[in-house]
Amino acid sequence: MHLTQIHIKNFRCFSQVTLDIDGAIVLVEGNNGSGKTTILEALHYLCYLRSFRTHSPRELIQFGRDGFFIKASFNQTISDQQQAHEVQVGFSDKKRLVKIDQQAVSSYKELLDHYRIVTLTETDLALINEGPDVRRAFLDQAILLHDATFIATIRDYKVVADNRAKLILGGARDHDSYMLWTRQLWEKSRVIQAKRQAMLHQIGQEVSELVRLNFDSQIAVDFTYGPKKMGDWATFDDFMQANSELKQEEVRFGRSLFGAHLDDFAINFQDKRSKLYASRGQQKLIVLLVKIAQIKLLTLQKGAAIFLLDDFMTDFDAQRADVLLSILTGLQSQLIFTSPLTMGFFEQKIRDMGAHCIKLTY
Numbered sequence: 001m002h003l004t005q006i007h008i009k010n011f012r013c014f015s016q017v018t019l020d021i022d023g024a025i026v027l028v029e030g031n032n033g034s035g036k037t038t039i040l041e042a043l044h045y046l047c048y049l050r051s052f053r054t055h056s057p058r059e060l061i062q063f064g065r066d067g068f069f070i071k072a073s074f075n076q077t078i079s080d081q082q083q084a085h086e087v088q089v090g091f092s093d094k095k096r097l098v099k100i101d102q103q104a105v106s107s108y109k110e111l112l113d114h115y116r117i118v119t120l121t122e123t124d125l126a127l128i129n130e131g132p133d134v135r136r137a138f139l140d141q142a143i144l145l146h147d148a149t150f151i152a153t154i155r156d157y158k159v160v161a162d163n164r165a166k167l168i169l170g171g172a173r174d175h176d177s178y179m180l181w182t183r184q185l186w187e188k189s190r191v192i193q194a195k196r197q198a199m200l201h202q203i204g205q206e207v208s209e210l211v212r213l214n215f216d217s218q219i220a221v222d223f224t225y226g227p228k229k230m231g232d233w234a235t236f237d238d239f240m241q242a243n244s245e246l247k248q249e250e251v252r253f254g255r256s257l258f259g260a261h262l263d264d265f266a267i268n269f270q271d272k273r274s275k276l277y278a279s280r281g282q283q284k285l286i287v288l289l290v291k292i293a294q295i296k297l298l299t300l301q302k303g304a305a306i307f308l309l310d311d312f313m314t315d316f317d318a319q320r321a322d323v324l325l326s327i328l329t330g331l332q333s334q335l336i337f338t339s340p341l342t343m344g345f346f347e348q349k350i351r352d353m354g355a356h357c358i359k360l361t362y
Contacts (some may be wrong), residue, residue, distance in 0.1 A: 001116070001304040002334045003043070004084075005073040010065040012038040023356035025329070026336040027347065030360030036338035039360075040119065040308045042070045043336070046087050047117035048141070049096065049108075057091050067092025074306075076114065087115045109148035116145055116298060116305035120291045120312050127290070128274050128283050132264035139196045139265070142203070142294055146302055150195065157188045161261050168250045178247060185259050186236050189227075192260040197225045200265055206293030214323050218270075221286055225265045229258035284315055288324065295331050306334045313337065318345050325349060 003026075007018045013035045030036045041051055041060075051060060061068050071088035090097045098105040105111050126134045143150045164181035172178040204223045211219050229246075233239040240246070243258070250257050267286060269278040274286055291307070298305045307328070313321055328335055339347050341359075351357065 001074060001076050001306060003072055003074045003306060003336070006039065006043060007069075007071040008039075008042050009069040010062040011042055011060055011068040011070060012062060014038060015062060019358055021336075021356065021358075023354065024334055025350055025353055025355040026334070026358065027350055027355045028336065028338045028358045028360065029341050029347070030338075031341055031362070034360040034362055036340075036360060037121070037310050040121070040310050040336065040338060043072060043306070043308060044117055044119045046070055046072055046089055047111070047115055049089065049098065049111075052119055052121060052123060057096065058094075061091070072115070074115065077304075085114055087111070107148070108144075108151055112145060112148045112302075116302065117308060118145075118291055118295050118298070118305050119308040119310070120288060121310040122312065124287050124291070125280075125283055127287055128267055128278070132262070135265055135267075136196075136261070136263060139199055143195050143199050145294075145298055145305070146199075147195075153188070153191060153195075157185075157192060157260060160184045160188055161256065161259055165256055168256060169254055172247060172251050175247075182240075182246075183236050185256070186230075186239055189230060189258070189260040193225070193227050193230065193263065196260070196263070196265075200225050202297055203290060203293045206296050207289045210289050210292060210327065214327060219285075220268075220270050221274075221289065222268050222271075223265055224268070226263060227260075228262035228264075230263075281315060284312065285320070288312065292327060292331065295333055299332060304333055306336065307331065309335065309337050311338050311340065313346050314339060314342070314344060316346075321346050321349065325353075329353070 002024065003021045005018065005020050008014045009016045013033070017035075019039070028036050028039055037053075041053060044052055045060070050057075054060065067090065069088070069090045071086060073084065073086050076083050076085055086099075086101055088099050098111060100110060100114055127138055140150070140154060160181060164178075164185050167174070167178060167181055200223050204221075207221050207223075211221060229243060231239070231242065233242060246257065256262070267274045269282055269286060272278075274283060278286065295305055295307055313324065316324060337350065337355075
């Protein structure tokens with residue numbers, strides 16, 4: 001799966017731009033403010049129908065315009081046959097229209113069957129440094145790339161969680177209704193948690209293998225999923241018996257005290273919390289390895305994805321950058337890097353590897 005062209009209109013800083021893309025490695029260069037990150041943001045939006053910088057599509061519209069349009073052309077190889085495809089998204093009047101090969105898309109699955117993106121930016125350090133909601137969202141997004149129907153599971157869960165929260169906020173006076181919503185929340189949490197734990201386990205295995213093959217024994221990264229109050233009880237009745245004071249506690253606090261929407265997972269480096277003990281460079285390495293693991297799993301289970309890396313490699317020293325570039329180029333995925341116009345060792349290295357270079361100007 002290789003991008004060949006992107007067309008952007010009225011999106012962020014671009015009134016209109018068309019870029020031809022050629023090759024397995026692409027370097028987008030430019031000064032700050034030239035639109036490097038915006039190019040990746042547009043490519044990301046075509047996959048997830050949301051930005052990695054804002055949840056509001058209106059913030060993506062160029063000032064003074066009433067909508068934006070993005071179109072990407074790409075080649076997809078299936079059974080040794082290369083097929084040309086096109087995906088486009090238009091947003092205007094609070095409405096979004098998604099098309100693949102000029103046909104309107106009716107389900108998220110149709111989109112992800114054709115076009116898959118994994119993105120790495122500086123904001124992904126939030127996976128280590130910010131709250132549980134960021135880590136939950138990462139796992140859910142990773143699952144979604146493998147199973148587009150998971151979005152319906154999350155939506156159903158949210159309905160149950162919201163209704164139960166309202167009941168608790170009102171004092172949960174109807175005990176039968178409280179027990180009905182509690183059972184549903186427990187059952188749906190178990191489904192989501194099983195999928196998250198399976199994904200985290202697979203990512204952890206891939207990261208461990210990457211470390212074993214490419215780094216010295218001084219590096220160790222592991223992950224542990226922590227379900228809130230759920231434990232390992234086999235049945236709902238066992239769960240309630242072990243949490244006999246749950247209702248009283250929830251009414252007192254005015255909120256749910258268990259469920260998949262409260263879970264978290266720990267990222268440990270050298271058996272210590274990476275947020276507290278890993279340096280910035282070590283944190284960047286961890287996040288990069290997690291995303292590489294995600295790409296490897298996607299390629300194995302669903303097919304190739306495109307890897308977008310927004311000015312993420314320049315902090316690594318030359319020796320480590322060499323190792324990481326060797327891993328990245330072995331992924332059999334198209335790699336699209338952004339970088340400032342510094343002409344450092346990293347930029348020179350990927351130029352020497354035959355990267356297609358795109359220079360943006362103001």
